[in-house]
Amino acid sequence: MTTHVIVLNGASSSGKSGISRCLQAVLPDPWLALGVDNMVEALPASLQASEKGIEFSPDGAVNVGSAFMALDVAWTAGIAAMARAGARVIVDDVFLGGAGSQQRWQKALTGLNVLWVGVRCDSKVAAGREIARGDRPQGMAALQAEVVHQGVVYDLEVDTTHTEALVCAQTIAAHVT
Amino acid sequence: MTTHVIVLNGASSSGKSGISRCLQAVLPDPWLALGVDNMVEALPASLQASEKGIEFSPDGAVNVGSAFMALDVAWTAGIAAMARAGARVIVDDVFLGGAGSQQRWQKALTGLNVLWVGVRCDSKVAAGREIARGDRPQGMAALQAEVVHQGVVYDLEVDTTHTEALVCAQTIAAHVT
Amino acid sequence: MTTHVIVLNGASSSGKSGISRCLQAVLPDPWLALGVDNMVEALPASLQASEKGIEFSPDGAVNVGSAFMALDVAWTAGIAAMARAGARVIVDDVFLGGAGSQQRWQKALTGLNVLWVGVRCDSKVAAGREIARGDRPQGMAALQAEVVHQGVVYDLEVDTTHTEALVCAQTIAAHVT
Amino acid sequence: MTTHVIVLNGASSSGKSGISRCLQAVLPDPWLALGVDNMVEALPASLQASEKGIEFSPDGAVNVGSAFMALDVAWTAGIAAMARAGARVIVDDVFLGGAGSQQRWQKALTGLNVLWVGVRCDSKVAAGREIARGDRPQGMAALQAEVVHQGVVYDLEVDTTHTEALVCAQTIAAHVT
Numbered sequence: 001m002t003t004h005v006i007v008l009n010g011a012s013s014s015g016k017s018g019i020s021r022c023l024q025a026v027l028p029d030p031w032l033a034l035g036v037d038n039m040v041e042a043l044p045a046s047l048q049a050s051e052k053g054i055e056f057s058p059d060g061a062v063n064v065g066s067a068f069m070a071l072d073v074a075w076t077a078g079i080a081a082m083a084r085a086g087a088r089v090i091v092d093d094v095f096l097g098g099a100g101s102q103q104r105w106q107k108a109l110t111g112l113n114v115l116w117v118g119v120r121c122d123s124k125v126a127a128g129r130e131i132a133r134g135d136r137p138q139g140m141a142a143l144q145a146e147v148v149h150q151g152v153v154y155d156l157e158v159d160t161t162h163t164e165a166l167v168c169a170q171t172i173a174a175h176v177t
Numbered sequence: 178m179t180t181h182v183i184v185l186n187g188a189s190s191s192g193k194s195g196i197s198r199c200l201q202a203v204l205p206d207p208w209l210a211l212g213v214d215n216m217v218e219a220l221p222a223s224l225q226a227s228e229k230g231i232e233f234s235p236d237g238a239v240n241v242g243s244a245f246m247a248l249d250v251a252w253t254a255g256i257a258a259m260a261r262a263g264a265r266v267i268v269d270d271v272f273l274g275g276a277g278s279q280q281r282w283q284k285a286l287t288g289l290n291v292l293w294v295g296v297r298c299d300s301k302v303a304a305g306r307e308i309a310r311g312d313r314p315q316g317m318a319a320l321q322a323e324v325v326h327q328g329v330v331y332d333l334e335v336d337t338t339h340t341e342a343l344v345c346a347q348t349i350a351a352h353v354t
Numbered sequence: 355m356t357t358h359v360i361v362l363n364g365a366s367s368s369g370k371s372g373i374s375r376c377l378q379a380v381l382p383d384p385w386l387a388l389g390v391d392n393m394v395e396a397l398p399a400s401l402q403a404s405e406k407g408i409e410f411s412p413d414g415a416v417n418v419g420s421a422f423m424a425l426d427v428a429w430t431a432g433i434a435a436m437a438r439a440g441a442r443v444i445v446d447d448v449f450l451g452g453a454g455s456q457q458r459w460q461k462a463l464t465g466l467n468v469l470w471v472g473v474r475c476d477s478k479v480a481a482g483r484e485i486a487r488g489d490r491p492q493g494m495a496a497l498q499a500e501v502v503h504q505g506v507v508y509d510l511e512v513d514t515t516h517t518e519a520l521v522c523a524q525t526i527a528a529h530v531t
Numbered sequence: 532m533t534t535h536v537i538v539l540n541g542a543s544s545s546g547k548s549g550i551s552r553c554l555q556a557v558l559p560d561p562w563l564a565l566g567v568d569n570m571v572e573a574l575p576a577s578l579q580a581s582e583k584g585i586e587f588s589p590d591g592a593v594n595v596g597s598a599f600m601a602l603d604v605a606w607t608a609g610i611a612a613m614a615r616a617g618a619r620v621i622v623d624d625v626f627l628g629g630a631g632s633q634q635r636w637q638k639a640l641t642g643l644n645v646l647w648v649g650v651r652c653d654s655k656v657a658a659g660r661e662i663a664r665g666d667r668p669q670g671m672a673a674l675q676a677e678v679v680h681q682g683v684v685y686d687l688e689v690d691t692t693h694t695e696a697l698v699c700a701q702t703i704a705a706h707v708t
Contacts, residue, residue, distance in 0.1 A: 034219050046207075078264075087255075164656060166660075428614075428618030435608050437605075
């Protein structure tokens with residue numbers, strides 16, 4: 001039973017992108033890495049800062065509107081189609097809707113073998129990394145730390161608080177079949 | 178008959194990305210903008226400079242290998258699925274294989290209404306813009322200028338040599354239904 | 355009389371960065387290219403969006419405060435010192451204070467041979483390029499188009515409205531001694 | 532005795548940039564952050580991959596030539612002048628020449644109060660972070676890990692192997708006067 005998709009879910013600054021790149025390096029096959037950041041960059045500029053699209057408050061809150069949600073459904077369907085067409089895909093996402101977000105992905109990925117991975121990081125440590133990276137509003141990591149995992153069911157969880165991205169990736173890779 | 182996908186094909190530095198962003202700004206509906214650059218960035222780092230993946234020579238030549246081509250088929254299928262799921266999508270691509278590249282997209286986009294747009298730019302002017310942008314190997318624009326259009330059939334063509342990206346976008350937008 | 359510094363002054367989206375990269379390519383000696391964007395990126399994140407630092411309004415207005423101005427004086431002195439230490443430097447800047455901004459640079463660059471270049475672009479064309487590049491608030495180009503040139507004295511002016519960056523660079527290079 | 536300049540020296544992927552941004556956040560005054568990456572980006576494209584400029588081998592080796600070295604002397608003089616003009620500056624650098632690199636900076640910074648900080652990271656951990664960040668040739672971190680500290684004298688050293696950038700920055704900040 002081949003793993004078709006690896007879904008990494010975690011709060012902003014929890015370390016998903018680094019794990020994703022390390023997974024690409026340690027897994028023997030080539031995997032595409034795509035994430036919610038790519039979807040946001042594909043939006044019209046006008047939707048990248050609007051009520052209908054996605055809004056980032058200075059305090060780190062993120063709100064998404066109707067146009068974003070409609071396009072996100074299509075984006076998700078597209079990722080699923082890539083996997084069905086033979087690409088192995090690592091998805092990194094932020095389940096702002098917790099269990100509801102997972103159900104949306106489950107529906108899109110029907111029939112595919114998915115490895116669900118929770119990426120945790122101590123909220124204070126993530127807040128520090130948010131300052132160190134310098135490209136995210138301060139507060140986003142803390143606001144998302146708990147909510148994105150609420151009701152979500154994982155095959156495994158990793159925690160980047162004291163574990164390097166590469167080591168987390170090796171742990172995850174051991175579950176890929 | 179609603180246009181589902183706009184495909185912009187042109188050589189490196191012909192102005193596709195700028196036209197794509199302008200299209201997103203002038204078209205009344207929200208359109209996703211995705212291109213071959215996004216696909217390349219989604220590849221494992223090891224494939225971004227290898228014979229099996231994609232290689233950029235210092236003289237601007239681009240070669241793609243078996244792993245790239247397999248993932249590209251899946252990427253194309255994914256874009257088509259996004260459009261079928263309701264997203265309107267602007268694709269920018271470089272048809273290194275000319276007519277063959279178009280046939281691959283036509284197959285993937287079966288049943289969708291596609292506006293095929295050729296983006297031209299005088300080869301010398303494009304070579305100058307390549308220097309001005311500073312992030313592409315010199316020579317790529319000139320090498321690709323003709324070959325990407327060979328045998329390709331368009332609904333319309335625009336030329337950025339003397340026409341601004343926004344004006345090209347307005348011309349294209351007038352053909353979107 | 356060797357030219358030590360080339361100062362390119364123009365509004366946002368008038369094409370300064372492209373000209374700067376082309377100048378580096380066409381001038382036989384190596385020139386460093388530094389600009390106000392580099393200075394802003396060197397600021398603490400907290401000053402990149404604050405009254406004391408620099409603020410970018412959604413309508414494209416730019417305001418700078420006391421902390422920005424103090425650091426900008428030091429930045430300018432540093433650029434001058436690089437030139438005095440033997441580096442040839444292309445500076446690109448936006449003279450939000452018009453003649454006053456030029457006087458500040460003149461004072462810092464005392465004793466150095468400076469080529470003052472005005473970079474113009476039709477306001478409507480620049481506004482279109484602002485959309486095409488996608489990384490500047492819409493309106494900035496138009497707001498700055500006139501004000502940055504008020505009272506400023508140039509050795510030569512170039513206009514990117516109908517002239518490519520590379521051609522502008524060649525014109526400027528002909529004045530470099 | 533006010534600290535004018537903080538010099539962070541460490542190998543690639545040791546965590547200097549993150550510490551620098553955290554220092555800007557925790558220090559009460561505004562500090563400019565500038566580093567060798569900014570200097571490289573200011574070079575003509577032709578020097579960013581040439582024997583006379585700077586060359587990055589696929590194995591992570593870095594070589595610098597005569598043109599690079601001449602411009603680097605001027606860059607260093609410019610940073611010193613910024614500090615003398617009142618800007619407090621955090622410099623991050625990679626002392627490829629070990630003690631010789633430090634002497635060059637000491638000469639440029641004569642008369643200024645400098646806090647010399649060594650940034651260490653276990654070579655294996657840094658190699659993992661190099662994969663996770665994805666924008667550096669693999670091997671650079673390991674190649675530089677020891678050589679950049681050879682003969683260099685510090686006021687304090689921090690080690691990012693098990694300590695977060697923010698905590699390292701707080702340690703450093705306690706030594707800033």
